[in-house]
Amino acid sequence: MMHTFLLPLLAKWGVPEELRRPLQWAILIALAVLAFFAVKALYDANVVEDYENERAVESIEARDTAAEQRATDAIANAETEKELIDAIEQAPEGGELSPAARALACQRLRNAGVVSAACGSDGGN
Structure with a gap:
């Protein structure tokens, strides 16, 4: 394991024997905490990316819906305009x-x- 690697390394660095084991555990705990935060940062980045992708899809769908509505409104406005012009240009029944x-x-x-x-x-x- 890593702790078998750390004890000789700490001895090589001149750490007194009574401090080697506590220092080894402190280093292992610090590495575990760093690993946890690294994994959490990756997870958070993935969540944010998923959210942004979902939002982009919803935005595209909303723009498509709005474009369809604008087209429908333009057609309805053109039909209303034509009816109004026809009503002016043609006399109603009876005059x-x-x-x-x-x-x-x-x-x-x-x-x-x-x-x-x-x-x-x-x-x-």
Whole structure:
């Protein structure tokens, strides 16, 4: 074992015989404590790495979900915009849009950044 290695080494270094055994055990205990902390540091590093990897995966999944939601929202917004433009450009059954309804719809389109031919170029239509 290691202690058989330590006793002659301590003797070679000139350690008095009555201190060799206690010093040997102190060295062995210190080495055991150092080994424990080294293993714990490796374990902690592994735990942190696992956590960061898990967090990265969750982040990727969240970004994918957000991208899908943005695409769904863009499609829904485009459909709503098309319906609004169609409602302005086509008269409802039985007649034209009232001037107030047309002005409101046109203002909503302008607020959304859409220019429709049905709204004309003047701000009053």
